[in-house]
Amino acid sequence: MSYTITSKCISCHQCVSQCPTGAISWNGASYEINQNLCNNCVGFYSVPQCAASCPTNYALQQIAPTDYWDSWFVTYNKLVSQMNEAKQGSYWLKWFELYSQKLSKQLQASICNT
Ligand code: SF4
Numbered sequence: 001m002s003y004t005i006t007s008k009c010i011s012c013h014q015c016v017s018q019c020p021t022g023a024i025s026w027n028g029a030s031y032e033i034n035q036n037l038c039n040n041c042v043g044f045y046s047v048p049q050c051a052a053s054c055p056t057n058y059a060l061q062q063i064a065p066t067d068y069w070d071s072w073f074v075t076y077n078k079l080v081s082q083m084n085e086a087k088q089g090s091y092w093l094k095w096f097e098l099y100s101q102k103l104s105k106q107l108q109a110s111i112c113n114t
C-alpha cells in the first residue's frame with residue numbers, strides 16, 4: 001500500500017524532503033509518488049511523513065490494498081514500526097515474528113494441498 005498525490009496538491013514542496021525513500025518528485029507539471037519506492041514509511045516512521053507534513057487535507061491519498069493478505073501485512077508492518085519507534089520491542093516483536101512464521105507455514109501448506 002502506498003500514497004498518491006491528488007489534484008488538491010498546492011505544490012508547496014513540503015513533503016519532498018520528508019520522504020525517507022525519495023519517492024516524491026516533480027514531473028514538470030505536478031508532484032508525484034513513485035509507487036515502487038513508496039513503502040508507507042515502514043521501517044522509518046510510524047506515520048507516513050508526506051501526509052503528516054502536508055498543509056492540505058486532501059492532497060495525499062492512501063491507495064487501499066485490494067487483497068486481504070496485502071492488507072494484513074500492511075497492518076503488521078505498521079504495528080511493528082510503531083513498536084520499534086516506541087522501543088517497546090522485544091516481547092511483541094517476538095510474538096509477531098512467531099505468529100507470522102506460523103501463518104506463513106500454514107499458508108504454504110494450504111497452497112501445497114490445493
Ligand atoms: S508514505 Fe512515506 S515513503 Fe510513501 S511517499 Fe509518503 S513519505 Fe514517502
Ligand code: SF4
Pocket residue numbers: 005008009010011012013014015016031050053054055056059060
Ligand atoms: S506537502 Fe501536500 S500540498 Fe505540498 S507538495 Fe506535498 S502533497 Fe502537495
